Amino acid sequence: MVMGAAFVLMAGCAAGGQARSEPPGPTPSPTGTGKTCGGTPVITGTGFPEVKGKAREAELWGLLFAEVPFEAGAEVKIVWRMTGEGPLRASASLGGRRAKLVWLEEHGGSSWQRPGHEWGTGWIFPKPGCWKVELARTRGSGQVWLDVR
Numbered sequence: 001m002v003m004g005a006a007f008v009l010m011a012g013c014a015a016g017g018q019a020r021s022e023p024p025g026p027t028p029s030p031t032g033t034g035k036t037c038g039g040t041p042v043i044t045g046t047g048f049p050e051v052k053g054k055a056r057e058a059e060l061w062g063l064l065f066a067e068v069p070f071e072a073g074a075e076v077k078i079v080w081r082m083t084g085e086g087p088l089r090a091s092a093s094l095g096g097r098r099a100k101l102v103w104l105e106e107h108g109g110s111s112w113q114r115p116g117h118e119w120g121t122g123w124i125f126p127k128p129g130c131w132k133v134e135l136a137r138t139r140g141s142g143q144v145w146l147d148v149r
Helices: 002-011
Strands: 032-035 041-044 050-052 054-056 060-064 075-082 089-094 100-107 117-124 129-136 141-148
Touching: 050 141, 060 141, 075 129, 089 100, 089 117
Parallel strands: none
Antiparallel strands: 032 041, 041 050, 050 060, 054 141, 060 075, 075 117, 089 129, 100 117, 129 141
């Protein structure tokens, strides 16, 4: 099942990095919810864990390809869906220190049913703690807090 979901998401990457915004389909029903260190809701039971970010002039969702808390020093894949306009900028910080954004790739869409354009990211969080991940577009910005052990 996990491999199938990963294949569907990977198959949604568009050649040339052009994103298309598609209306979301039915939203899956979660079987469990929790919160991360900064209060970000984590939704489980729908495949990969999801986070719902706090956003201004946008809606922000993250699809986590690892369980929270993440392991410090290991690369973590997170797919984002965010409404708004313009390209995506992403950063993560903890006490003035920045996580390494290994890659940022615009997707053409996938089977993941959340609103907005879709991007994939690879992160390395260098030390344990409560990391603030900030995403911004020309119009719209948001954040999530993620536990790293």
